[in-house]
Amino acid sequence: MDSRWGSRKLIIMIRKILLGLCALALLGGIVAYFQYNKKHRDIASEESSLKITSVALFGAYSTNEKEANALYLDKVISVTGEVSEKTDEENSKLLVLKSDDDFFGVNASMENGEDIGNIEVGAQVTVKGRCTGGDDMGVIVTNCTLVN
Amino acid sequence: MMKKLILIAILAMAHLGLMAQKYFTRTGEISFFSSTSVEDIEAHNKTVTAVFDAASGAIQFSVTMKAFHFEKALMEEHFNENYVESDEFPKSTFKGTIKDVESINFKKDGEYNSEVVGKLTIHGVTKEVSTMATFTVKDGKVMGIAKIQVNPEDYKIEIPGVVREKIAKELEVTMKMDFVEKK
Numbered sequence: 001m002d003s004r005w006g007s008r009k010l011i012i013m014i015r016k017i018l019l020g021l022c023a024l025a026l027l028g029g030i031v032a033y034f035q036y037n038k039k040h041r042d043i044a045s046e047e048s049s050l051k052i053t054s055v056a057l058f059g060a061y062s063t064n065e066k067e068a069n070a071l072y073l074d075k076v077i078s079v080t081g082e083v084s085e086k087t088d089e090e091n092s093k094l095l096v097l098k099s100d101d102d103f104f105g106v107n108a109s110m111e112n113g114e115d116i117g118n119i120e121v122g123a124q125v126t127v128k129g130r131c132t133g134g135d136d137m138g139v140i141v142t143n144c145t146l147v148n
Numbered sequence: 149m150m151k152k153l154i155l156i157a158i159l160a161m162a163h164l165g166l167m168a169q170k171y172f173t174r175t176g177e178i179s180f181f182s183s184t185s186v187e188d189i190e191a192h193n194k195t196v197t198a199v200f201d202a203a204s205g206a207i208q209f210s211v212t213m214k215a216f217h218f219e220k221a222l223m224e225e226h227f228n229e230n231y232v233e234s235d236e237f238p239k240s241t242f243k244g245t246i247k248d249v250e251s252i253n254f255k256k257d258g259e260y261n262s263e264v265v266g267k268l269t270i271h272g273v274t275k276e277v278s279t280m281a282t283f284t285v286k287d288g289k290v291m292g293i294a295k296i297q298v299n300p301e302d303y304k305i306e307i308p309g310v311v312r313e314k315i316a317k318e319l320e321v322t323m324k325m326d327f328v329e330k331k
Contacts, residue, residue, distance in 0.1 A: 040221045069238055074214060085174075092175050092194060103330070107174050109195045109215070132214035133238035137197045138174060140212045 041130075043143035044111065046076045048128045054081025054106040058099030062136040072131040079106055079141060080126040088116055095119065095127065095144070104137050108144040116146070169254065171290055171327035172199045178211055180298070180321045189223065189315060191216040198325050200292075205249030207264065209325075211240050231305050232271050240270045242277075252283055259284050264294060270303040290327040295320060 052072075057079055060068040081097030084105055093110035108127045110116055119125060129144035176196030182189040193216045198209035213234040218224040228234040244266015246252075252260040265278040281294035297318040300307060307315055 036220070036222055038221045040224070065239075073235065073238055087175060094175055096174065104197075107195060107197070109175075130214075132195070132212035134212065135210055135239065137199070137210050140195045140197075140215055142195060142215050 041143075043076055043128070043130050044145045048078040048147075049075045051078040051080070051126075054079050054097030055099050057106050057131075058101065058104065058134075058139050061134040061139045062099075062101070062104075065133075065135050068139075069133060073133055074130065076128065076130050077141065078126055078128045078147060079108065080124065081106060083119060083121050083123050083125055086116065086119060086121055095125065096138075097125070097127075101136075106134075106139045106141060109140065109142045110144045110146075114145055119146070169202045170199060170330040171202060172330045173197070173325045173327050176209060176211075176323070176325035178216075178321065178323050180319045182315050182319045184315060189218070191218045191224075191227070193217070196323075196325065198292075198327070199330070200246060200249075200327065202249065202252075202254055205246035206244075207246050207266070208243045209241065209323075212238055213240060214238060226311075231300070231307060237270075237272045240268070242266055242268050244277075246281070246283075252285070254285055254288075254290065257286050268296075270298070271305050273303040275302055288329060292323070292325045292327060294323045296323075297321070 057068075057072070057077075060071065079097060081099075083095050084098040085094075085096035087094040091112065093112065093114060093116055095108040095110065095116060097106040097108060099105040108129060110127070126147050127141065127144040128147045129141040132140045132142055134140050174197050175194055176198045177192065177194045178196050179190070179192045193211055195215045196209055196211045198207070200207035213232050214228060216224070216227065218227065244264055246262050246264050248260075248262035252262065260283045262281055262283065263278055264281045265276070267274050268277045269275075277296060279294050279296045281292055284291040284293075298321050299318045300315075
């Protein structure tokens with residue numbers, strides 16, 4: 001009698017454990033699936049952590065790259081400056097914002113969907129994007145959108 | 149009279165040498181591709197700054213690692229955080245020479261090949277590299293294309309055993325730059 005009741009309880013317990021393990025595995029699978037397919041950061045929707053002029057930003061990088069990276073690397077920033085150069089092609093949209101150097105400046109690489117058709121060379125603009133670093137040949141800010 | 153002419157000729161040639169053009173791009177493209185039985189890994193960076201001197205052949209480029217775009221965000225994260233450690237080493241650079249720059253006629257449309265040698269720095273490690281590059285001159289613009297095999301281990305890029313299977317021993321890195329004259 002006793003052994004029959006005992007083995008019944010054992011089977012129920014084993015079933016519960018197996019169910020628990022299945023649920024865990026399923027959960028793990030779901031998490032892995034979502035991690036694997038996670039989305040890229042949507043820079044346009046993020047708030048910029050600071051505002052800076054293109055002159056100051058380029059100045060920081062051409063003076064001391066390490067210090068500049070400590071301040072700006074991987075941050076979403078708003079950069080204001082005068083457009084010294086514009087590239088407006090299907091897969092390549094770039095606004096170069098002036099610095100104290102007469103050739104190099106802040107390279108604002110625009111989001112592909114951003115319309116910069118109305119931006120003229122010489123205009124003052126503010127862009128928001130992610131700073132990926134730079135040196136005395138240019139500061140790179142990617143995923144840029146125009147802001148007011 | 150003859151001496152004066154020769155002097156003027158020499159000065160004119162020297163002046164032309166000084167006037168030799170520099171070419172640049174701010175939207176140079178570097179891509180790499182790795183194929184294994186498990187998965188294909190592909191990334192593109194279209195914000196490379198590159199400059200070369202048509203007279204001396206000196207060429208250099210700078211690329212910010214965080215601007216490499218992968219289709220899978222998770223792959224991009226692993227690349228930045230675990231492999232190239234872009235917080236610590238945000239930039240890779242190349243500084244070298246276009247060996248046969250003299251054979252490139254920048255005023256005549258055409259395709260020119262030359263070996264490019266120099267120092268490539270990735271992940272804080274510098275190595276001497278060399279590769280063949282093709283320079284296509286058209287309407288005063290120069291398109292430079294080169295491919296190079298890069299072994300991550302050469303640059304102390306550690307890829308954990310489990311993931312190592314997924315990545316080919318050497319990555320094929322392609323560089324494509326559309327240079328224009330620097331005025």
